[in-house]
Amino acid sequence: MNEQPIGFIDSGVGGFTVVKEAMKQLPNENFIYLGDTARCPYGPRPKEQVIQFTWEMTNFLLKKGIKMLVIACNTATSVALNEIKEKLQIPVVGVIMPGTRAAVKATKNNQIGVIGTEGTVKSASYEHAIKEKVTSSQVVSLACPKFVPIVESNQFHSSVAKKIVFETLLPLKSKNLDTLILGCTHYPLLRSVIQDVMGKDVTLIDSGAETISEVSMLLDYFDIANNENGAKENAQFYTTGSTYLFDQIAQDWLGKNASSKQIHLGGTNDAT
Amino acid sequence: MNEQPIGFIDSGVGGFTVVKEAMKQLPNENFIYLGDTARCPYGPRPKEQVIQFTWEMTNFLLKKGIKMLVIACNTATSVALNEIKEKLQIPVVGVIMPGTRAAVKATKNNQIGVIGTEGTVKSASYEHAIKEKVTSSQVVSLACPKFVPIVESNQFHSSVAKKIVFETLLPLKSKNLDTLILGCTHYPLLRSVIQDVMGKDVTLIDSGAETISEVSMLLDYFDIANNENGAKENAQFYTTGSTYLFDQIAQDWLGKNASSKQIHLGGTNDAT
Structure with a gap:
């Protein structure tokens, strides 16, 4: 005890x-x-x-x-x-290894997206960890610098939030991802908007x-x-x-x- | 690597x-x-x-x-x-702590059964571990000394196996258990028979x-x-x-x- x-x-x-x-x-x-x-x-x-x-x-x-x-x-x-x-x-x-394990378990086509802060994306930590486990994985990373300020200012339910999330994630829509890691612990507060934008067939990984x-x-x-x-x-x-x-x-x-x-x-x- | x-x-x-x-x-x-x-x-x-x-x-x-x-x-x-x-x-x-965590997570009525060898039951390891996590749990343990020999002799698909499992587990049927830990790694080979005897409402925990x-x-x-x-x-x-x-x-x-x-x-x- x-x-x-x-x-x-x-x-x-x-x-x-x-x-x-x-x-x-x-x-x-x-x-x-x-x-x-x-x-x-x-x-x-x-x-x-x-x-x-x-x-x-x-x-x-x-x-x-x-x-x-x-x-x-x-x-x-x-x-x-x-x-x-x-x-x-x-x-x-x-939080990175737990998120990685969950994503590798969830993906079926080995096309995994990662969204995070500039620092996380620049570190390529998820990409390295995922490729250690499944060499053939394709990992697409995208920095979303506007997301954290939306959450910290308690605006994550607003229509502005929806617009920003939509515009930010647009480049990922054509990537054939079946799994997207919410690679920032702030992002699950935007989860429903992110899911709407990515579509219901994409599994969102909340490492929490x-x-x-x-x-x-x-x-x-x-x-x-x-x-x-x-x-x-x-x-x-x-x-x-x-x-x-x-x-x-x-x-x-x-x-x-x-x-x-x-x-x-x-x-x-x-x-x- | x-x-x-x-x-x-x-x-x-x-x-x-x-x-x-x-x-x-x-x-x-x-x-x-x-x-x-x-x-x-x-x-x-x-x-x-x-x-x-x-x-x-x-x-x-x-x-x-x-x-x-x-x-x-x-x-x-x-x-x-x-x-x-x-x-x-x-x-x-x-294998005991993983089984314990899974059982505590699965149970809704905190009435947990444990079946295992004489040694495991005598050690009360599961009982101690479960009660550390949820003090109010009721744990019913039963030694099933006949199960391992059935598996080791490759008889786990036989009708003899069914009879022995039924007779052994009978005392557990009246205990209002909603979760049963297969507290011996041999027992999942008898899983379908055990599930039949206990009924479909009892969750079997295979610690593997x-x-x-x-x-x-x-x-x-x-x-x-x-x-x-x-x-x-x-x-x-x-x-x-x-x-x-x-x-x-x-x-x-x-x-x-x-x-x-x-x-x-x-x-x-x-x-x-």
């Missing part, structure tokens, strides 16, 4: 889609979430800066005594996972569910799961940005009052 | 049900299987002896250069997993599929997966007993010619 929380980090609110699955699959666990909303999006930032920001988030959560870290952000996973996993004493899970299955297994593998008696149904939320918008999106997406606290990261403002 | 094989050990042919799933889910991997048919069943044996036999099998496969060990036997998992996992440098996976999902994740987690270019579609089979019966069951269950080799374990006959 281990009551320590599992930590989740993301550039903003995208990781909610992973936490939502965690709350469903792991009702005995306690969670702590940090979204770096003030510095979101990470997608267009240089690799070195994303690594630095990811370390700052990681260090904040380590001080909170997490027993496992989930990098619930594709951009951060693609550039910082290996380094962080190597240096930390606790298990560290990213698969990532939490990995978390569940690793909790058992490393013998650090909590049991029911130790569960407090406890989730703490931190953001570096506006708690108002953050809490609104949490309410909409997680169906709960996040009551988030604002913190500062970086430089001398590194809060604890 | 890591072309080393994944090792599977079982008291006999039960682990075929796990290997079958591995061949399906992990087409890029090479496998090596050892069934200790000559000393099967393990179920009625003292704990210390099962641990010793499991070490003998493990040491045989370690000499063959495996990169991961799957203890595809519930009896061996229940008494030897922790010790072997602790001492080996490679990842070690058992779930175990291989765990193997797949751990291959990625520890970065030891093979890629398609390194795949040889290679599976080697070893048995301590009759290769004739062993190969017959492999042909029937795995649909392939196992061309098994006989080896000796224990004492001065410890083969390599």
